[in-house]
């Protein structure tokens with residue numbers, strides 16, 4: 342197998358060095374790297390590039406099975422590799438829903454056969470995402486897919502008794518419930534953030550309290566049963582305050598923010614362009630500022646894409662009829678660089694924490710055969726992403742690899758670009774372009 346010598350890369354943005362990737366591992370660094378190179382070695386000029394551990398997404402919608410017209414496991418994971426990811430958690434709101442060992446194993450196998458990234462299926466909390474009956478969480482945890490993250494994402498587990506049972510159940514295998522916090526009665530018919538803009542454009546509003554009330558309830562439930570809670574896509578300043586309070590109290594809660602909530606605001610609804618329609622909705626500039634501050638100070642643990650591809654038929658229509666969601670795998674790292682690194686709020690080492698190490702720990706893939714997100718030390722699996730921190734590019738939706746084109750960032754100039762991605766020492770992206778896997782050996 343080809344080995345790679347990454348010359349002059351800056352691990353976590355630190356001092357440049359050489360990295361040798363061989364036999365699936367980081368085989369050597371520094372002076373030892375070049376001397377370990379042999380006839381099989383391809384040298385990559387990584388001068389000026391930052392080396393990060395392969396990115397890990399806790400929240401991806403791959404749409405297979407059921408909506409292969411919007412995305413497949415193969416197309417979505419190819420886009421993920423282009424975005425610098427080496428692992429993605431595939432959400433359960435597929436058709437059929439991933440609520441049995443059979444479906445999660447199917448998704449896991451499709452991911453393995455595609456060979457672009459490790460696909461970690463998320464299991465549904467309730468049968469059919471219907472919110473009434475607990476799904477077979479244990480069977481999914483003990484299946485070949487080894488599920489650790491459970492979520493009804495797209496729907497909120499709104500019944501407090503079901504939420505309590507789910508939190509209790511997953512303790513047995515160190516699982517976590519990832520909650521889509523949306524009080525359904527407070528958001529009936531809601532189309533966008535409730536505020537000045539919704540009043541102006543005449544779309545039904547979605548109040549911040551609909552998110553905050555569920556998060557407040559769930560951190561208290563997690564405390565009561567002594568379990569682990571993860572909150573999906575935090576979007577309001579009030580949600581940040583509740584998570585900060587819960588952490589100070591010692592409650593085992595983690596939280597994610599999406600790239601789009603770090604950059605975009607509800608003012609975009611004035612365009613009536615459904616590209617900006619998403620769940621939870623884009624909020625105000627004050628909320629964006631609170632989310633950035635919380636990500637920088639560690640109150641928010643991770644950035645997760647909530648990559649939500651939709652077909653033209655589901656997006657190219659009037660606002661009220663359009664589906665909620667936007668793509669994000671290929672723009673996530675550049676949006677984080679633009680909003681957090683360029684602004685001086687985070688270092689590249691901190692970016693590695695929020696986009697790799699911490700999501701890997703929450704998903705419990707920070708050890709074992711699929712170990713992800715460790716610092717770039719000798720002996721670790723060679724999951725590596727090379728980033729050009731000086732690059733500037735303007736997003737062209739036609740240039741992205743996702744099977745759907747519903748990015749809200751078309752025409753936006755972003756900082757930094759993924760140049761190469763390696764999954765256990767095999768290049769999945771080189772010179773910014775995907776490298777089709779030959780029959781993946783396993």
Ligand SMILES: NC(=O)N[C@@H](CC(=O)O)C(=O)O
Pocket residue numbers: 402434494495496521618619620621647649650665666667
């Ligand atoms: N984020 C979205 O707007 N949509 C997601 C569901 C979800 O994440 O809640 C989808 O599946 O399309």
Ligand SMILES: [Zn+2]
Pocket residue numbers: 494495496521573574620621
């Ligand atoms: Zn959601």
Ligand SMILES: [Zn+2]
Pocket residue numbers: 400402432494495647649
């Ligand atoms: Zn989602």
